[in-house]
Amino acid sequence: MIQTMEQLFRLPRRQKRIIQVMVDIILLAGSFLGAMMLRLDNWSPIFEWNTWFALTVTAPITILIFIWLGFYRAVIRYISLKALQVVLAGVAVSAIALGITSHLLGLVHPITVPSIYAMLGLLTVGGIRFFLRGIYLHSLMRHKTRIVIYGAGAAGSHLATSLSHGCEYVPVAFIDDWRGMHGTLVEGLKVYSPNDLPRLVAYYGVDRILLAMPSTTRARRREILRSLETLPIPVQTIPGMDDVVSGRARINEIRDIAIEDLLGRDPIPPNQALLDANIRGKVVMVTGAGGSIGSELCRQIITQQPRYLVLVEVCEYALYSIENELRQLIQSQNLTISIKALLGSVQQRPRMEALIRTFQVQTIYHAAAYKHVPIVEHNVVEGIRNNVYGTLEIARAAIDCNVETFVLVSTDKAVRPTNVMGTTKRLAELICQALANHQQTTRFCMVRFGNVLGSSGSVVPLFYQQIKAGGPITVTHPEITRYFMTIPEAAQLVIQAGAMGRGGDVFVLDMGEPVKIAELARQMIRLSGLEMITEDNPGGDIAITYSGLRPGEKLYEELLIGENVTQTVHPRIMTADETFWGWPELNAYLQQLYMAVSNAQHEWIRQLLQQAPTAYHPAGPIADLVWQECDVPAVRAIKPLRSSPTEQADMNTDLLKVSAVSLAKGGTHL
Structure with a gap:
């Protein structure tokens, strides 16, 4: 029967309408004759010619009314209760037409016959359509994914309605935390307690759970997801209310669980005065504007109307x-905001000065940096050029051009670094600290925080790809931990911290509790409805393999060097007093480091990095790829840290030559 119905549904639209009209005529005739039999309790009226004549007049009138009301334009498989209103109106007019025709023809029957005819017509004409719709939907259930919706509120109700008309999912039940909802019906589906989930999964053969709680807090979502980890089915969600309201998503869009639901915290309402201080009505520059943090800074800066x-x-x-x-x-x-998109490297001070002077920049957020630890470890020279001397050039350009505020976006890897990337970011902090005390033109401050969720190079997108590919998931070490923060929260706090600075401040963002990466991988596997391959479960779906720490990688990240930490007016922003060099001493050091970098003398570079107040303790041998492959002895020659007066004079002469050449080429100069 189901196959026959599917064939009927595939017929051309015109043929289906003809079949509907013919079936309706038969049903209306049957309803009229049935009304006569039920009321008169005998068969004699059926054999009278005026009975059939009245039916011959009434049926076409009814069909014409149905056509006029658009009844045959409705698609049976998607028919709604509104169609019953059309049927009711049609059969009501049909009953009136029947009564008038019977009176004109002298057909004797009780006045209740048209009323019974109308009820039977409504039941047969409308009922058969809903019966066919039910058969069609039942046939689709064989191919649909059975789901349970967690959340029986407005979002869950809307989601159930949308999915019921689709071809992919079929809701079978609701789950809700509120006891008052338990046992009630929403969109025809029963609402159960979360404790009933394991039984429902087994009874209905549920394939997945959809979390329909877009307005709930992240803390509550995290609790719910942890309670669902034990179920052997995947968990998905609908977009958050912010995305729905902003138009970035629709309420019935189904997504994988966002990592923010596992790790993110509920944001604290921002201090609008701090957001406005360096942005509203001012000219703002963002370096590294296309990066993860830089781009989010731009999005949030736009809303503050610079x-x-x-x-x-x-x-x-x-x-x-x-x-x-x-x-x-x-x-x-x-x-009404003007955007100026400009290509340029922060290492080129003339270019930076030209941009700052041309647009009269008042605030700079410096987010341009090489940040991937292994890549910088393999490209030491370029990492130092960009992160250290790029910061130096844009900072000095800011001073020369009378920029009001300069905010350096730093990282937790700058604290007691074991890698070159973290060391370069600490040197960038030292530059800003020294310049803050060396001049009064520009106010410098630094904001330090850990990993951001969803940034380029983050482990989270990589884990998702590995899960979709069937594994294994690669983790560097079983005990490795990291701090995590969402990109929007980090950018918002950077803007607010930048407004608090008095000059030379190092701000540290409260990153919450550190997260063990291996446990994060296990959570993502379980919420995908998969099992982890272990010694106790060799038949699982995905294994976690440990590849070992990469060059320069630390097991644990820190956010502070010293212990002198002060809370600010914002509960998630702290300030720390960090040791630093004065500008004359740092400037002399940067000149030596520049000589070593210019000549790619890696042993000398490493010694100089260890000499600075960065607490740099390399975790392994030099990993620069060019240095490892180079056989030229001069390149591997170790320069002494303390030179004799003659050697120092020669070095200074060489430095001046290099600086002059670099300046002539528009390059980095000290």
């Missing part, structure tokens, strides 16, 4: 992408 937003990026595609996104954001929010 006069200009100057985007500086060395990657053409990244600059194109963020400019296009920001222009759409400005248009959608009817903002």
Whole structure:
């Protein structure tokens, strides 16, 4: 029967309408004759000619009314209760037409016959359509994914309605935390307690759980997800209310569980005065504007309505992408903000000065940096050029151009670093600290925080890819831990911290509790409805393998060097007093380091990095790929840290030559 129905549903629309009209005529005739038999309790009226004549007149009138009301334009498989209103109106008019025709023809029957005819017509004409719709939906259930919706509120109700009309999912039950909802019906589905979930999964053969609680807090979502980890089915969710309200998503979109639901915290309402201080009505520049943090800074800066937003990026595609996104954001929010998208490297001071002077920049958020630990470890020279001397050049350009505020985006890897990347970021902090005390033109401050969720190079997207590929998931070490924060929260706190600085401040963001990466991988496996391969469960789905720490990688990250930590007016922003060199001493050091970098003398570079107040303790041998492959002895020659007066004079002469050549080429100069 199901196959026959499927064949009928596949017929051309015109043929299906003809079949509906013919079936309705038969049903209306049967309803009329049935009404006569039920009321008169005999068969004699059926054999009278005027009975059939009345039916011949009434049936076409009814069909014409149905056509006029658009009844045959409705698709049976998607028919709704509104169609019953059309049927009711049609059979009511049909009953009136029947009564008038019977009176004109002298057909004697009780006045209740048209009423019984109307009820039978409503039951047969409307009932058969809902019967066919039920058969069709039942046939689809064989191919649909059975789901349980967690959350019986407005979002869950809307989701159930949307999915019922789709071809992919079929809701079978609701789950809700509120006891008052238990046992009630929502959209025809019973609401159960969370304790009933294991039984429902087994009884209905549920394939997945959809979390429909877009307005709940992240803390509560995290609790719910942890309670669902033990179930052998995947858990998915619908977008958060912020995405729905902003138009970035629809309420019935189904997504994988976001890592923010596992790790993210509920944000604290921002201090609007701090957000406005360095942005509203001012010209703001963001370096590294196409990066993870840089792009989010731009999005949030736009909402604070600066006069200009100057985007500086060395990657053409990244600059194109963020400019296009920001222009759409400005248009959608009817903002009047001018965006200047500019290519350039922060290592080129003349270019930076030209941009700052041209647009009269007042605030700089310096987010441009090489941040991937293994890559910088393998490219030491370029990592130092960009992270250290890039910061030096843009900072000195800011001073020369009378920029009001300079905010350095730093990292927790700058604390007692075991890698070159972290050491370069600590040197960048030292530059800002020294310059803050050396001049009064520009106010410098630094904001230090840990990993951000979803950034380029983050383990989370990698884990998702590995799970979809069937594993294994690669973790460097069983005990490795990291701090995590969402990108929007980090960017918002950077802006607020930057407004608190008095000059030379090192701000540290409260990252919450550190997360063990191996446990994060296990959570992601379980919430995907899969089992981990272990010694006790060799038949599982995905294994976790440990690849060993990469060059320069630490087991545990820290956020502070010293212990003198002070709480600020914001509960998630702290300030720390960190040791640093004065500008004359740091400047002399940077000149030596520049000589070592210019000549790619890696042993000398390492010694100099250890000499600075960075607490750098390399975790292994030099990992620079060029240095490892190079056989030229001069390149591997170790320069002494303390030179004789003659050697120092020669070195200074060489430095001046290098600086002059670099300046002539528009390059880095000290």
